[in-house]
Amino acid sequence: MCIATGLVGGEAFSIDASLIKADVDKKKRMPGDQPIAWPKAEEASHAVREYLAALDTARGDEDGGGDAGGSGKGGDRHKPPKEVSLTDPQATWVARPGLDPFFAYDANYLIDNKAGIIIDAVGTRANRTVEIAVTQTMVDRVERRFDLRPQRLAGDTVYGAVRLLKWLVDRNITPHVPVGDRSARTDGTFSRADFVFDQQRNIYICPGSAELTSTGNIDQGHIAYYRASKSDCSQCSLKPKCTTAVVRKITRDLDEDVRDRVRALADTEAFQRSRRERKKVEMRFAHMKRILRLDRFRLRGLSGIRDEVLLTATAQNLRRLAKLLCRAPPPPEAACLA
Numbered sequence: 001m002c003i004a005t006g007l008v009g010g011e012a013f014s015i016d017a018s019l020i021k022a023d024v025d026k027k028k029r030m031p032g033d034q035p036i037a038w039p040k041a042e043e044a045s046h047a048v049r050e051y052l053a054a055l056d057t058a059r060g061d062e063d064g065g066g067d068a069g070g071s072g073k074g075g076d077r078h079k080p081p082k083e084v085s086l087t088d089p090q091a092t093w094v095a096r097p098g099l100d101p102f103f104a105y106d107a108n109y110l111i112d113n114k115a116g117i118i119i120d121a122v123g124t125r126a127n128r129t130v131e132i133a134v135t136q137t138m139v140d141r142v143e144r145r146f147d148l149r150p151q152r153l154a155g156d157t158v159y160g161a162v163r164l165l166k167w168l169v170d171r172n173i174t175p176h177v178p179v180g181d182r183s184a185r186t187d188g189t190f191s192r193a194d195f196v197f198d199q200q201r202n203i204y205i206c207p208g209s210a211e212l213t214s215t216g217n218i219d220q221g222h223i224a225y226y227r228a229s230k231s232d233c234s235q236c237s238l239k240p241k242c243t244t245a246v247v248r249k250i251t252r253d254l255d256e257d258v259r260d261r262v263r264a265l266a267d268t269e270a271f272q273r274s275r276r277e278r279k280k281v282e283m284r285f286a287h288m289k290r291i292l293r294l295d296r297f298r299l300r301g302l303s304g305i306r307d308e309v310l311l312t313a314t315a316q317n318l319r320r321l322a323k324l325l326c327r328a329p330p331p332p333e334a335a336c337l338a
Helices: 046-063 126-145 162-170 230-235 256-267 269-279 279-290 301-323 332-337
Strands: 012-021 029-031 083-085 092-094 102-112 117-125 150-152 174-176 197-199 203-205 211-219 223-227 250-254
Touching: 012 126, 012 250, 012 269, 012 279, 029 150, 046 301, 083 092, 102 126, 102 279, 102 301, 117 126, 117 301, 126 162, 126 256, 150 269, 162 174, 223 256, 250 256, 256 269, 269 279, 279 301
Parallel strands: 012 150, 150 174
Antiparallel strands: 012 102, 029 083, 092 102, 102 117, 197 203, 203 211, 211 223, 223 250
């Protein structure tokens, strides 16, 4: 209906996620690295049965050589959670500085920037890797269902993971996402940004004009190492500003050129426009919590969370549709004069 009435443009989308507390007593929990005696299936709650079924599926995928953790790199997906809720085990224990720890899920919204209409919504576990994976799922699903593919997608720094940026670029979707540079140093020595990368020759050139060549080693499947020669470093007058090691080394992601391209967009007018429009998705979350009072989920289990997020997004869209298309009746005084 929103597409038919022209409230959805399809040119620009925004993505974001918001933490919502789970309906659990946080005192009823166990450390994730300890064995838990779960009740029998017939005695367990729906949320516990769903959790145990998900564990069985994950074990089956591992035994069959599948990737139960999605597209995340490294072995972190097998790391046990810090705390497990005995009431709703799929809820994530969130402990952040300045906040009282709590169990929560994520509500993920994908909106169209024209009028702030929510075009897809998914409830997931509160996990950054999951946020990235569900972004791909929602963008693909919107294209499949509504034949809509945006020209640009806005998000915050969480969505600056190189695998998501590359996925978007490969589909001709411009990522308007702030991408930081974690290689920056705070000790006054040269950072990676002070070195010039020659993509054609696959080398770095240092401030002293020496070349850093690739060792050929690939770490974690995506990190390449570059190092200068010992003779160049030992004779360089800039070495005290560069490194205290024998030679200077630099790491580079194999897809770092994608990050460089996205960083270059930050000063464009289109990027700034996307940053302004992205506030609409934050407004949807504020409306969810303040007006609809969904600061804590009513349902338990991941399937229940998904249903609740979808129903909430539907209610928000209907409310917004009525506000944008339906005019209020004239006041009684005006009606009498007419």
